[in-house]
Amino acid sequence: MKRFFIPGLTVKAPRCSGTLMGIVAALAISLGGITAHAANPKDASLSKEDLACLECHAKPNLEKTLANGEKLSLVIAAKGFAQSVHASGGCEGCHSEIDLATHSKEPKQIASKRANSLERMETCRDCHKKTVTQYEDSVHSALVRSGSEKAPLCADCHNPHATLSAKERPAGNAQPVVCQKCHQGIATAFAESVHGRSGDEALECKDCHQTHGIKAASLGQNMKGQCVSCHKETVTSHAVWLPNTERHLEAISCPACHSPGTTRRVNLRLYEGAAARQSSEKVGVPQFVKLTNWADATGAGLDGRALWSLLQEFNRGNGEGKTVLRGRLEVQTGVQAHQLGEKALAVKACDTCHKEGAASFQSVSVTMAGPDGRPLRHDASLGVLNSIESVGSVGGFYAIGSTRIKLLDVLLLMALGAGILLPLAHLSVKLMSERKRARDAAADSAESGKNPS
Numbered sequence: 001m002k003r004f005f006i007p008g009l010t011v012k013a014p015r016c017s018g019t020l021m022g023i024v025a026a027l028a029i030s031l032g033g034i035t036a037h038a039a040n041p042k043d044a045s046l047s048k049e050d051l052a053c054l055e056c057h058a059k060p061n062l063e064k065t066l067a068n069g070e071k072l073s074l075v076i077a078a079k080g081f082a083q084s085v086h087a088s089g090g091c092e093g094c095h096s097e098i099d100l101a102t103h104s105k106e107p108k109q110i111a112s113k114r115a116n117s118l119e120r121m122e123t124c125r126d127c128h129k130k131t132v133t134q135y136e137d138s139v140h141s142a143l144v145r146s147g148s149e150k151a152p153l154c155a156d157c158h159n160p161h162a163t164l165s166a167k168e169r170p171a172g173n174a175q176p177v178v179c180q181k182c183h184q185g186i187a188t189a190f191a192e193s194v195h196g197r198s199g200d201e202a203l204e205c206k207d208c209h210q211t212h213g214i215k216a217a218s219l220g221q222n223m224k225g226q227c228v229s230c231h232k233e234t235v236t237s238h239a240v241w242l243p244n245t246e247r248h249l250e251a252i253s254c255p256a257c258h259s260p261g262t263t264r265r266v267n268l269r270l271y272e273g274a275a276a277r278q279s280s281e282k283v284g285v286p287q288f289v290k291l292t293n294w295a296d297a298t299g300a301g302l303d304g305r306a307l308w309s310l311l312q313e314f315n316r317g318n319g320e321g322k323t324v325l326r327g328r329l330e331v332q333t334g335v336q337a338h339q340l341g342e343k344a345l346a347v348k349a350c351d352t353c354h355k356e357g358a359a360s361f362q363s364v365s366v367t368m369a370g371p372d373g374r375p376l377r378h379d380a381s382l383g384v385l386n387s388i389e390s391v392g393s394v395g396g397f398y399a400i401g402s403t404r405i406k407l408l409d410v411l412l413l414m415a416l417g418a419g420i421l422l423p424l425a426h427l428s429v430k431l432m433s434e435r436k437r438a439r440d441a442a443a444d445s446a447e448s449g450k451n452p453s
């Protein structure tokens, strides 16, 4: 069944649950003389008008063949409707266009189920303006506008004829279940993660992504902001052992250290330098694909030279300021992003990254945000991190020893010498100061006073 909660109540519907079938059968039998189907005394009883509609629409088998050959069920479960939050407004609340005098005599042309849902979704706006506005600002809605047949519409997550209030919703309607329909792999990974395992305390998808205003996950620092909104001590707790904490937390996505066994990649993101905002492609102007294919003529992946030409191209006639690349170390798949484990399993060893040929730096891609915010990717060759041509463009991102840019490694050592608590730094600073001491005893005390201890 395509819709989530809407029971496909045609006789042929293969996955109809037994209970629903039972309700319908009972209804079909009782419809003859009964006025309201209030099995439960607190159910709202249906109005005369609604019952008139249900006279035909609660009958089993009523369906319509659409222009594309799909069969659209026209059966509404009266009991489910009577119990729903929408019973108070009646059928009229959403189907006010229907005139019983002509209805069913002038069949309406409907292209497909999807087209129908898309058109009917407009009625939600009458009463849920705020929610509709949030939805319209989401990646799902952007996908719908760009023609996706798969991104969810209101009716994919809510059955308008059986919407229960939050209090009455059974556990099976919990959020991850709704999202799971389309994001199965992620939902499974999440359920087993440190956030998904904690029973009643378990997080829901919306705690990080929202429900209606969902944004592309890898855009900017959105997700990090969500993490830190709950884990407020993140910067101070990491600073205890991780030097240059802010810089690390900016250049490494949280799951890249917190998802055990994950594989990582370097994502070089195009940024508008002046605005410090991720560059994004305008609707209908596919410049990223065009330009990267042009720069990477052999298709072997962008190397330093190609990357340099690409940036030149992006900066050509760009009055707003320079386009730059900002590196981020992240996990390779959406599933990995949700496998967060306990803190004891997190990556702490510096040489996971700061080592020649570190595995974390063996996959590199260049990305730009697409019109819906999701990344457009092009592979880069490994050499891009090492190449002298790209030093300028990827200068904000390197890791000691993992690249061959010796100049940068020297700068890094100097940075370490300047006051970072690290055994290596201690050692080199000690050596330096010992030599210094030998040369200039007078300066000795002042020098060690500045050293970290």
Ligand code: HEC
Pocket: 049, 052, 053, 054, 055, 056, 057, 064, 074, 091, 092, 095, 098, 100, 103, 104, 105, 106, 107, 108
């Ligand atoms: C006499 C039986 C009958 C009654 C009463 C009736 N309908 Fe229908 N309805 C039909 C039939 C038959 C169709 C399919 C017509 C077609 O092929 O397009 C239909 C189609 C529909 C459709 C889908 C196509 C469209 O026109 O949008 C909706 C929605 C609908 N009815 C709602 C209602 C509502 C709301 C009421 C009460 C105000 C109502 N119906 C009363 C028989 C009925």
Ligand code: HEC
Pocket: 003, 006, 050, 053, 054, 057, 072, 073, 074, 075, 076, 081, 086, 087, 089, 090, 091, 092, 093, 094, 095, 116, 117, 118, 120, 121, 123, 155, 160, 161
């Ligand atoms: C809260 C708004 C709302 C109310 C109230 C409502 N409907 Fe609907 N109805 C919809 C939407 C939205 C769809 C399309 C669902 C989809 O996308 O599959 C729909 C679909 C239908 C259809 C199937 C044909 C079609 O166009 O998809 C029928 C028949 C129908 N409604 C009849 C009724 C009847 C009868 C009532 C009253 C008992 C009623 N509706 C009350 C919003 C509503």
Ligand code: HEC
Pocket: 085, 086, 088, 089, 093, 094, 120, 121, 123, 124, 125, 126, 127, 128, 154, 155, 158, 160, 163, 164, 165, 166, 167
């Ligand atoms: C005629 C007004 C009206 C229309 C149109 C309408 N609704 Fe509602 N809806 C209500 C009312 C009233 C409530 C109950 C009060 C509330 O929660 O705002 C409600 C509640 C809801 C809830 C919340 C249930 C809960 O408490 O968690 C959902 C979900 C919902 N509507 C979905 C939809 C969808 C989807 C559409 C479009 C197909 C739609 N509604 C169209 C009036 C409407």
Ligand code: HEC
Pocket: 121, 124, 125, 128, 131, 132, 135, 140, 152, 153, 154, 155, 156, 157, 158, 174, 175, 178, 179, 206, 211, 212
């Ligand atoms: C991807 C699934 C999904 C889509 C698409 C979706 N909703 Fe929801 N909606 C939910 C869930 C789940 C809840 C339950 C509350 C929660 O957990 O945030 C909800 C809650 C609501 C509520 C209750 C109040 C609130 O905002 O929490 C309303 C009203 C509502 N939705 C209307 C709509 C309308 C109208 C649309 C289409 C514009 C829509 N929803 C699209 C999943 C969805």
Ligand code: HEC
Pocket: 176, 179, 180, 183, 186, 187, 190, 195, 203, 204, 205, 206, 207, 208, 209, 217, 218, 219, 223, 253, 255, 330, 333, 334, 335, 337, 338
């Ligand atoms: C603890 C916060 C958190 C929760 C809860 C969470 N996510 Fe995510 N989600 C993330 C992060 C972090 C990313 C990766 C962002 C990035 O690339 O930096 C992500 C990425 C995604 C993506 C994009 C994957 C891709 O291919 O890039 C989807 C889809 C997604 N999440 C769906 C879900 C669903 C469905 C749930 C509920 C089952 C969920 N998320 C729960 C944090 C969360």
Ligand code: HEC
Pocket: 139, 140, 143, 148, 150, 151, 152, 153, 156, 157, 175, 178, 179, 180, 181, 182, 183, 205, 206, 209, 210, 211, 214, 215, 216, 217, 218, 374, 375
């Ligand atoms: C009817 C199917 C459907 C449902 C239900 C659905 N999604 Fe999606 N979602 C999609 C599709 C299709 C995409 C675009 C392809 C992709 O990235 O997987 C998408 C994209 C996303 C993205 C952006 C991916 C990125 O690359 O950044 C996030 C985040 C997301 N969904 C979260 C959720 C959450 C949270 C829920 C539940 C509230 C949910 N989705 C429910 C179909 C769905």
Ligand code: HEC
Pocket: 224, 227, 228, 231, 233, 234, 237, 238, 241, 242, 248, 249, 252, 253, 254, 255, 256, 257, 258, 343, 344, 346, 347, 348
């Ligand atoms: C360089 C790897 C690395 C990065 C990046 C990283 N963490 Fe951690 N994190 C760790 C390690 C290792 C621990 C365990 C420290 C300990 O127990 O001594 C930890 C501990 C934690 C804890 C447990 C409680 C605490 O504060 O000690 C939380 C929560 C946490 N991190 C959240 C985050 C968030 C949120 C982000 C992204 C903003 C993040 N981490 C980025 C490695 C990292």
Ligand code: HEC
Pocket: 194, 195, 198, 201, 203, 207, 208, 223, 224, 226, 227, 228, 229, 230, 231, 254, 255, 258, 340, 341, 342, 343, 344
């Ligand atoms: C809605 C609040 C919330 C958000 C958002 C959130 N977390 Fe958590 N997180 C928790 C709770 C609650 C726990 C379990 C209790 C605890 O141990 O602190 C937890 C546990 C953790 C742990 C295990 C800590 C330990 O002591 O072993 C890590 C690591 C972690 N979260 C990282 C993240 C990351 C990374 C993000 C963003 C992608 C994130 N969290 C987003 C609430 C949140």
Ligand code: HEC
Pocket: 241, 242, 243, 244, 247, 248, 251, 252, 256, 257, 327, 329, 347, 348, 349, 350, 351, 352, 353, 354, 360, 396, 397, 398, 399, 400, 412, 415, 416, 420, 422
């Ligand atoms: C998960 C990978 C990872 C781990 C683990 C890691 N780093 Fe880094 N580190 C990076 C990356 C990536 C950068 C580059 C940041 C930038 O310049 O954008 C960096 C940069 C640095 C810098 C230079 C900052 C600057 O001024 O540019 C120092 C110093 C450093 N790391 C020390 C350490 C130490 C000490 C540890 C262990 C306690 C450690 N790092 C653990 C990835 C890591």
